[in-house]
Amino acid sequence: MTSPSSNSINAPAVAGVSLWVGLTVLFSHWMGRQAHHWLPVQASTAAPLVDDLFSFETSIGTFVFVGVVSVMVWVMLFNRAEKYDDTDAVPIEGNMRLEVIWTAIPFLLVMAIAFYTIRATSELGVLGPMEHIHPRNQQEELGGYPGDRLPAEQVEVIARQWSWEFRYPDVNVSSTELHLAADQPVTFRLVSEDVLHGFYIPAFRVKQDVIPGRAIDLNITPTREGVYRLRDSQFSGTWFAANQSNVVVESDEAHRAWLEQAARAPLQPGLTLAVSEYAARQLRSNSGWATVPPAPPPQVNVPGSANQPHDA
Amino acid sequence: MTITTFPPEPKPEPGWSRYFGFCTDAKVIGIQYIVTAFFFFLIGGLLAMVIRGELITPASDLVDRAVYNGIYTMHGTIMLFLFIFPVLNGLNNLLIPTMIGAPDMAFPRLNAVAFWLVPIFGSLLMASFLVPGGPAYSGWWSYPPVSIQNPVGHLLNGQGLWITAVALSGVSSIMGAINFVTTILRMRAPGMSITRMPVYCWTALAAQSLQLIGLPALTGGAIMLLMDLSFGTSFYRPEGGGDPVLYQHFFWFYSHPAVYVIILPVFGVFSELFPVYSRKPLFGYLYVALASFIIVGLGLIVWVHHMFPSGVAQWMRNLFMVTTMLIAVPTGVKVFAWLGTIWGGKLRLTTPMLFCLGGLFNFVFAGITGIMLATVPVDIHVSNTYFVVGHFHYVIYGAAVMGIFAAIYHWFPKFTGRMPYEGLGKLHCLLTFVGANMNFLPMHPLGLMGMPRRVSSYDPEFTFWNVVASLGAFLLGVSIIPFLLNMVSSWIRGPKATHNPWNAIGLEWLLPSPPPEDNFGEEVPTVISRPYGYGTGEPLVEHQVEIERRLELLEASA
Numbered sequence: 001m002t003s004p005s006s007n008s009i010n011a012p013a014v015a016g017v018s019l020w021v022g023l024t025v026l027f028s029h030w031m032g033r034q035a036h037h038w039l040p041v042q043a044s045t046a047a048p049l050v051d052d053l054f055s056f057e058t059s060i061g062t063f064v065f066v067g068v069v070s071v072m073v074w075v076m077l078f079n080r081a082e083k084y085d086d087t088d089a090v091p092i093e094g095n096m097r098l099e100v101i102w103t104a105i106p107f108l109l110v111m112a113i114a115f116y117t118i119r120a121t122s123e124l125g126v127l128g129p130m131e132h133i134h135p136r137n138q139q140e141e142l143g144g145y146p147g148d149r150l151p152a153e154q155v156e157v158i159a160r161q162w163s164w165e166f167r168y169p170d171v172n173v174s175s176t177e178l179h180l181a182a183d184q185p186v187t188f189r190l191v192s193e194d195v196l197h198g199f200y201i202p203a204f205r206v207k208q209d210v211i212p213g214r215a216i217d218l219n220i221t222p223t224r225e226g227v228y229r230l231r232d233s234q235f236s237g238t239w240f241a242a243n244q245s246n247v248v249v250e251s252d253e254a255h256r257a258w259l260e261q262a263a264r265a266p267l268q269p270g271l272t273l274a275v276s277e278y279a280a281r282q283l284r285s286n287s288g289w290a291t292v293p294p295a296p297p298p299q300v301n302v303p304g305s306a307n308q309p310h311d312a
Numbered sequence: 313m314t315i316t317t318f319p320p321e322p323k324p325e326p327g328w329s330r331y332f333g334f335c336t337d338a339k340v341i342g343i344q345y346i347v348t349a350f351f352f353f354l355i356g357g358l359l360a361m362v363i364r365g366e367l368i369t370p371a372s373d374l375v376d377r378a379v380y381n382g383i384y385t386m387h388g389t390i391m392l393f394l395f396i397f398p399v400l401n402g403l404n405n406l407l408i409p410t411m412i413g414a415p416d417m418a419f420p421r422l423n424a425v426a427f428w429l430v431p432i433f434g435s436l437l438m439a440s441f442l443v444p445g446g447p448a449y450s451g452w453w454s455y456p457p458v459s460i461q462n463p464v465g466h467l468l469n470g471q472g473l474w475i476t477a478v479a480l481s482g483v484s485s486i487m488g489a490i491n492f493v494t495t496i497l498r499m500r501a502p503g504m505s506i507t508r509m510p511v512y513c514w515t516a517l518a519a520q521s522l523q524l525i526g527l528p529a530l531t532g533g534a535i536m537l538l539m540d541l542s543f544g545t546s547f548y549r550p551e552g553g554g555d556p557v558l559y560q561h562f563f564w565f566y567s568h569p570a571v572y573v574i575i576l577p578v579f580g581v582f583s584e585l586f587p588v589y590s591r592k593p594l595f596g597y598l599y600v601a602l603a604s605f606i607i608v609g610l611g612l613i614v615w616v617h618h619m620f621p622s623g624v625a626q627w628m629r630n631l632f633m634v635t636t637m638l639i640a641v642p643t644g645v646k647v648f649a650w651l652g653t654i655w656g657g658k659l660r661l662t663t664p665m666l667f668c669l670g671g672l673f674n675f676v677f678a679g680i681t682g683i684m685l686a687t688v689p690v691d692i693h694v695s696n697t698y699f700v701v702g703h704f705h706y707v708i709y710g711a712a713v714m715g716i717f718a719a720i721y722h723w724f725p726k727f728t729g730r731m732p733y734e735g736l737g738k739l740h741c742l743l744t745f746v747g748a749n750m751n752f753l754p755m756h757p758l759g760l761m762g763m764p765r766r767v768s769s770y771d772p773e774f775t776f777w778n779v780v781a782s783l784g785a786f787l788l789g790v791s792i793i794p795f796l797l798n799m800v801s802s803w804i805r806g807p808k809a810t811h812n813p814w815n816a817i818g819l820e821w822l823l824p825s826p827p828p829e830d831n832f833g834e835e836v837p838t839v840i841s842r843p844y845g846y847g848t849g850e851p852l853v854e855h856q857v858e859i860e861r862r863l864e865l866l867e868a869s870a
Contacts, residue, residue: 038757038761039693039760039761040762049689050689050690050692053690054684054690054693057683057684057687057690058684061680061681061683061684064676064680065676065680068647068651069673069676071651071655072654072672072673075654075655075656076669079590079655079656079657079658079659080658080659080660081591082658085658088591088592088658088846088847089590089591089592089657089658089846089847090592090656090847091592091845091847091848092595092652092656093593093594093595093848094595094598094599095595095596095652098596098648098652099596099645102645103641103645106644107638107641110637110638110641110683111634111637113637113683113687114634114637117633117687117689121626121629121630121688124689194457195456195457195458196455196457196556198621198696200764202693202761202762205689205692205693206692207621207695208621208623209621209622209623211550211556211622211623212457212550212556213550213551213555213556216623229762229771231764232764233621233696233697233764234455234621234696235381235450235451235458235696235766236458237381237449237450237458237461238377238378238449240381240766240767241372241377241768241769241770242769244771281376287376287378288444288445288446289376289378289379289382289449290378290444290446290463290464291377292463
């Protein structure tokens with residue numbers, strides 16, 4: 001907002017602003033790289049795409065934020081009224097050219113982000129971590145998977161108040177701990193027996209509401225061996241916070257071995273913190289705050305372990 | 313002009329009692345709204361302290377999980393329906409008639425009814441703490457089927473009271489909206505064309521239009537929810553063939569625009585205050601004013617961005633992402649206009665100005681995380697996590713509440729006739745700014761790491777940032793003390809205010825402080841120029857010099 005009357009270019013000012021913009025660009029770039037460290041480990045094919053987008057947005061966001069705050073700080077430092085000066089400043093009522101510029105640039109910027117995102121989203125759609133409503137047998141025709149990468153494994157995920165049960169129908173195994181083979185595409189079929197739940201594995205960057213009355217298919221490909229957390233992400237009542245489960249990603253051989261061993265294991269009650277906490281709560285005097293009683297623990301071959309350390 | 317034909321009726325000294333009764337004076341109603349709102353603000357804040365107390369450790373160890381869920385639900389509900397909407401309606405009542413030179417609102421009795429519904433549904437909501445089973449616990453969204461599970465089985469239950477209170481709040485807001493829209497459209501001073509109207513009135517008009525369009529959806533959705541809960545219908549009940557996702561559309565069709573109902577008047581406050589304390593006209597008045605209505609138009613077609621992970625088609629995700637992103641453009645126009653306004657000004661860093669600058673800082677931050685949330689893949693990862701909680705607390709507390717505090721400090725002398733204390737005000741501002749950032753910034757890394765919102769316990773890796781957030785929350789809790797102290801003491805014995813202590817331009821500053829009941833009465837001045845003529849030397853109204861001299865004489869004789 002240099003005054004339009006001054007045709008001479010204020011060289012030190014231009015140099016100063018350019019230097020500051022340059023520094024801001026460098027800082028924004030650095031923040032964009034830092035952004036990767038704020039996210040959990042990448043354990044699925046979706047994760048790098050999401051993280052790159054977030055990093056890109058962090059860079060742009062940092063640039064805008066630092067720009068705005070720089071102006072505010074400058075004004076607060078150098079445009080203060082002198083003591084006892086109650087005169088008005090030079091009345092500038094607006095500037096058509098600036099209005100056009102600061103309408104057009106944000107417009108182009110957000111459209112660029114939107115375009116980038118739509119591309120990333122469609123790529124994710126191909127990889128599978130978005131909801132697929134279409135029937136399962138049509139996936140190949142819709143271009144979801146190259147023939148040789150059709151998900152070999154189908155896992156049925158049953159969400160309840162408050163436990164997660166995983167069924168492997170091909171081998172007749174059930175578990176309250178999710179076991180997956182690394183680098184193998186897998187299809188989840190998400191169902192809920194009571195209320196809304198959210199199927200959220202932060203390390204996979206995947207989240208899908210589980211909706212009672214619907215079966216939702218979701219495809220992902222884990223890429224990194226380790227133990228991760230599955231968290232309920234859609235509020236589901238009293239023990240919502242405790243409705244979590246471990247996700248174990250293991251090598252293909254280890255996974256096969258686990259399935260074989262699990263198929264031979266007898267059925268036993270699965271893990272659910274809600275059931276034990278509810279029992280303890282019933283022993284205490286009634287607080288007057290009502291709760292829905294938890295569903296009984298599912299009978300599974302493998303309950304899993306609640307206390308193993310997780311990577312994310 | 314000063315001689316009245318009839319002898320003036322002996323007016324009783326307006327006492328405190330009128331603030332406790334059914335009064336139709338908009339200025340009394342405005343203060344009733346604001347004081348009631350702050351009463352509930354304290355209750356909502358107390359609940360927030362319990363929430364942050366629970367979350368300072370990973371385990372669920374302070375309160376029972378059922379109690380925690382009830383408390384966070386009531387915190388959100390109280391803060392939105394009993395604090396922020398009423399406090400903004402309070403500002404509307406004070407500012408709209410005085411800014412446009414109207415004697416009162418268009419429908420004074422409707423106005424009083426709209427206000428008195430607030431304590432009524434407020435009591436109803438508070439009563440839900442006392443009914444068997446405790447208050448509603450399904451979050452301020454009250455998504456079915458959780459919200460229709462009714463564990464106690466009584467017809468009278470917390471969730472039922474919650475829905476009734478929210479529906480009544482909607483009725484009250486619709487009454488208010490009809491009043492504000494009519495008043496702005498029909499009762500402006502002579503010469504005040506719509507393009508000479510202060511931006512606060514523009515934003516209030518925009519926000520109240522949104523209320524009129526959006527609220528029927530929420531009210532309808534809430535009534536169906538109540539039927540499902542109490543009378544066994546199956547609008548949303550999956551086992552009866554209903555669709556729980558339908559409710560989400562009804563809910564967000566209103567509740568996303570509701571965010572603009574909150575933030576638009578605060579943009580109005582920023583647009584009023586930056587010129588006063590920079591001694592410069594508002595940069596690009598018309599663009600700032602019109603951007604409000606572009607925000608209204610776009611704000612009505614973005615609601616699905618709250619539902620990206622809840623089972624919507626891909627085309628919807630892309631479409632609603634684009635509309636959400638577009639809102640950044642008119643919002644950017646406003647932000648840049650404020651920067652243009654303060655640039656090269658003669659800044660006076662008074663309490664209201666500091667609150668505005670802090671609010672703008674927080675708002676820009678929230679806008680950037682908002683763009684991140686609009687992009688589908690990032691949203692899929694962070695939706696329903698603390699990232700979202702951090703984002704909207706930056707908007708609601710960081711920007712809106714700070715803007716509301718700015719407005720209160722700025723217009724306090726006008727409507728009470730007393731000056732607030734600067735020292736306490738600045739202390740309040742500092743504590744609020746530091747507390748809010750310390751409370752809400754740590755929520756972003758927590759969300760990125762994958763901590764879901766609404767949890768009563770969490771995995772130990774989230775401890776560090778939660779401790780920081782809780783300490784920030786306690787600081788915010790303390791920050792309200794200098795505010796209350798300031799308000800009470802300056803109202804009782806603060807220095808007397810002149811008619812225009814900030815040397816501001818606007819019709820409200822041509823009234824005595826406090827203004828008489830009918831404001832300008834029969835002598836409404838004729839507006840001859842655009843608002844914010846700082847430095848131009850142009851008067852705002854005809855005979856401005858005489859009006860000001862008369863006010864000064866009145867003050868000198870008092």
